[in-house]
Amino acid sequence: MNAPLTTGELERFRDFFYRKTGIYFESQKAYYVEKRLQDRMHALSSPTFADYFSILRFDPQGRELQALVNLMTINETYFYREDYQFQALLHSALAEIRRQNQGLIRIWTIPCSTGEEPYSIALHLLEDWPEIEEVEVEIVASDISTEVLESCAKGIYSRRSVQHLPEGVLARHFTPLSDGRFQISEALRSSVSFCRVNLVDRAETARFRDFDVVFCRNLLIYFDDASRREAAESIYDALRPGGFVFLGHSESMSRISPLFELRKLPDAMVWQKPSKP
Amino acid sequence: MCPFKAKPIMRELAPETRTYERSYEGFLAQLDDPDPVVRRRGARDLVQHPESAARLLAAFASEADRAARDAMLSTLVGIGTEEAARGLFPHLRSEVPERRNAVIEALASMPPDVVAPLLDVALADADPDVRIFAVGIAGQLPSASMEQRLARVLEDDAHLNVVAAAADALAELGGTAVVSSLERAKVRFPKEPYLSFTIDLALKRISGRTG
Numbered sequence: 019m020n021a022p023l024t025t026g027e028l029e030r031f032r033d034f035f036y037r038k039t040g041i042y043f044e045s046q047k048a049y050y051v052e053k054r055l056q057d058r059m060h061a062l063s064s065p066t067f068a069d070y071f072s073i074l075r076f077d078p079q080g081r082e083l084q085a086l087v088n089l090m091t092i093n094e095t096y097f098y099r100e101d102y103q104f105q106a107l108l109h110s111a112l113a114e115i116r117r118q119n120q121g122l123i124r125i126w127t128i129p130c131s132t133g134e135e136p137y138s139i140a141l142h143l144l145e146d147w148p149e150i151e152e153v154e155v156e157i158v159a160s161d162i163s164t165e166v167l168e169s170c171a172k173g174i175y176s177r178r179s180v181q182h183l184p185e186g187v188l189a190r191h192f193t194p195l196s197d198g199r200f201q202i203s204e205a206l207r208s209s210v211s212f213c214r215v216n217l218v219d220r221a222e223t224a225r226f227r228d229f230d231v232v233f234c235r236n237l238l239i240y241f242d243d244a245s246r247r248e249a250a251e252s253i254y255d256a257l258r259p260g261g262f263v264f265l266g267h268s269e270s271m272s273r274i275s276p277l278f279e280l281r282k283l284p285d286a287m288v289w290q291k292p293s294k295p
Numbered sequence: 296m297c298p299f300k301a302k303p304i305m306r307e308l309a310p311e312t313r314t315y316e317r318s319y320e321g322f323l324a325q326l327d328d329p330d331p332v333v334r335r336r337g338a339r340d341l342v343q344h345p346e347s348a349a350r351l352l353a354a355f356a357s358e359a360d361r362a363a364r365d366a367m368l369s370t371l372v373g374i375g376t377e378e379a380a381r382g383l384f385p386h387l388r389s390e391v392p393e394r395r396n397a398v399i400e401a402l403a404s405m406p407p408d409v410v411a412p413l414l415d416v417a418l419a420d421a422d423p424d425v426r427i428f429a430v431g432i433a434g435q436l437p438s439a440s441m442e443q444r445l446a447r448v449l450e451d452d453a454h455l456n457v458v459a460a461a462a463d464a465l466a467e468l469g470g471t472a473v474v475s476s477l478e479r480a481k482v483r484f485p486k487e488p489y490l491s492f493t494i495d496l497a498l499k500r501i502s503g504r505t506g
Contacts, residue, residue, distance in 0.1 A: 026503045033467055036435075075468075076439045079409065220339055243404035247369045251339060254362065276397060277365055 020066070023048070023052050034075065038066065039082060046288045054089045073122040074179070074257050080242045082257060087240055095134045097141070097175070100235065104142045105265050106285035107231065111262045114270040115230045118260050118293070122154045126226065126256060127233040127234045134179060135233060136210045137202055144206075145187055154213035158229075160215040173202035218245045220241035223252040230258055236266035238274060241286055251277035254291060319344050320393045326350060331360035338366040342373040351381035364394070368401045380409050384417055399431055407438035418444065423454040430457060434464030442469055446476040455484055459493050466497035474501060 023031075028051060032043050043051050051187045055070070064070035074082050098104065115123055119238070126263055136159035143150045180188055180200050192200040215222045217234075218241070232253050238246050251256070253263055254277045263278060264273060270288040271278045278289040303408075315321040315328075315337070322344070331385025338354065341347040348371065355367040371379040386398040404411055410432065417429035430448060433441045448461035458480050465473050481494045 029503060072439070075437055080437070099483060123380055192450075220342060231496075244372045244375070247404065248342075248373060251369050255336070255339070276393070277362055 020056055020064075023055065023067050024070040027071075031071065033043060033069075034071070035086075045224060051090070054086070057087065058086055084240065084242075086230060095131050096179045096182060097134050099134065099136050099138070100267055101182070103235075104138060104235075104287045106283045106288060107139070107262075107264070108142055108147050109285055110283040112149070112233060113286065115260070115262070116153070119230060121256070122156055123158045123231075124158070124229045125231040125233070126158045126229045128199070128215065128236050129163075129234075130161050130166070130170060130212070132160065132166050132175075133181075133202075133210070133212075134175070135159070135171060135235070136263075137173070137206060139233070140206050140209055141183070141187055144191075152280050157210045160212050160217075160226075161212075162214065162216050163212050166201040167200070167214055170212050171207065171212070172190065173207045174199050175202070176200075208295075209281050215250055218248040220248070222251070223256065226252070226256040228258055228260060231257050231262045231264070232256060233264045236269070238265065246274045251278065254278070257291040259291055263291070263293045264290065298456045299411040313478060319347070322404050323347065323350055326354045331358075334358070335363040338370050345374045345376050345379075348374055348376060348379040348382065352379070352407065355388075358506060361393070362464040365397065368397055372401050373405045375406050375409060377409050379415075380413055382407050384471065386414055387417065387425050388422065395428065399428055403435035407436045407441070409438060410436060411444075413439060414444065418448060418452075422465050423457050426452065426454065426457045427460045430460040430464055442473060445469070446473045449473070449476040449480040455487055459490050460486065462490070462493045462497045466493075466500045469497065471501065474498065477501075 022026060028048055031051065035043065049226050055067070058064075059067070062070060062073060064073065074086065077083065098235045112123065113241060125136075127139065138155050140157055143155060159167075159170060161170075174195065175192075176199055180192065181191075186189045188200065191203050191206060193203070194200055215226065217223060217237070234249075238249055239294060252269065254275070257263070262281070263271065265288075272280065277291070279292055281288050299404055315325050315333075319341075322337045323332050325340075328334050328337070333353070338351060338377055341351060351367050351371055351374075355364060355371070358364040368383075372384065380402060383398050383402055384395040386394060389395040389398070400456060414429055414436075417425055418433070420426055420429070426448075430445065433444050442465070445461045445465050449465075452458050452461070455493070462477060462480065465477065469477075477494050477498055480489055484490045
């Protein structure tokens with residue numbers, strides 16, 4: 019077991035991590051951060067923080083930073099996560115989109131992980147957006163992992179995953195299974211199109227065009243600077259002029275690309291592709 | 296009845312409409328198209344062609360559209376060669392802050408071993424503004440040698456603002472090895488309270504980090 023980290027070492031790490039990822043850990047997160055740092059130091063047999071920090075900073079491939087980012091940002095996803103963003107979609111973004119586009123509204127979620135995010139959007143549209151009766155909406159959900167896409171198609175979730183859904187929503191759109199899990203309705207499962215894509219592969223993303231909204235939450239923090247730029251370029255090309263981007267709460271497009279404008283909607287801050295170049 | 300429109304994805308996602316061939320020559324030709332969207336797409340497709348760096352740099356220099364320009368920079372970052380980096384450094388002299396800042400960000404995202412030798416040239420530039428921008432790049436590059444480079448700036452650079460920029464960068468990334476360089480810089484500019492303040496802050500932060 020390594021010696022506990024000093025306050026100075028934790029601050030040094032905090033500054034470095036913030037600079038690389040935009041994620042800032044407040045002092046009350048010190049235990050959380052130190053636990054994970056110690057895990058990585060142990061994994062690499064680094065005897066001291068200085069030794070580990072040197073590996074972290076000067077690894078030209080950024081692999082160790084990536085491993086640490088994964089560890090620091092592990093979050094089991096669930097329905098209605100960061101719900102204020104869905105509220106911003108319903109209350110502000112969709113109305114603006116409809117003023118510009120009277121036809122089909124297209125929403126892309128990437129990464130969709132095991133489906134909680136695209137299905138949350140679908141549920142909110144059905145439950146809380148009366149205009150869904152007259153507006154066609156298409157939801158495309160993508161991930162780099164084919165394994166999670168298969169899971170999306172099955173639409174089976176643990177009680178923990180659905181715990182933030184109102185009881186009525188759960189009752190109307192899910193079927194309880196004998197093992198205690200819940201399966202989302204066939205109608206909703208067939209309403210979302212799932213497809214694999216690597217967001218930083220230009221050839222793969224070239225087919226994704228004419229979206230009004232992109233949800234890309236908690237993905238860019240996993241990338242290095244060059245890949246983050248590439249991902250931002252792909253999102254830009256995927257959007258129609260005036261289209262909206264929803265990022266994770268700790269992410270900011272301004273540190274990645276100058277292409278988007280910050281919009282402060284009543285429920286959330288979002289990024290927007292300018293209507294005119 | 297579910298009101299969503301669900302379609303087989305491969306049918307829905309139509310292939311990109313193109314009037315140019317999907318070839319190296321086709322992508323290069325797109326850089327000269329009057330439509331900035333086409334120029335942008337051509338630039339993005341060139342990421343698989345490091346040999347296009349010179350053409351991209353030339354296109355970037357004259358590109359008026361921000362999105363097309365950004366795609367050219369991202370592709371140059373993706374190419375990441377010495378030629379690509381070298382061609383970007385002259386833009387540190389640009390009078391347009393947006394273009395200059397975009398280039399600084401791009402260079403800071405490129406491989407440190409490629410950028411470092413070119414950075415040394417910029418840090419020795421006669422124009423202090425160029426040196427300040429070079430310090431900004433050094434402060435962002437993930438390489439152990441940047442700390443030493445910035446310490447040399449503290450020791451040798453004659454311009455107050457360049458030294459202050461280096462002290463500021465070291466406040467974030469410096470370790471005990473640069474403490475003596477910071478103290479010497481303070482002695483070199485004894486009548487500059489702003490620099491003293493910046494250096495004291497850097498020393499305090501380094502001391503807080505290193506115990």
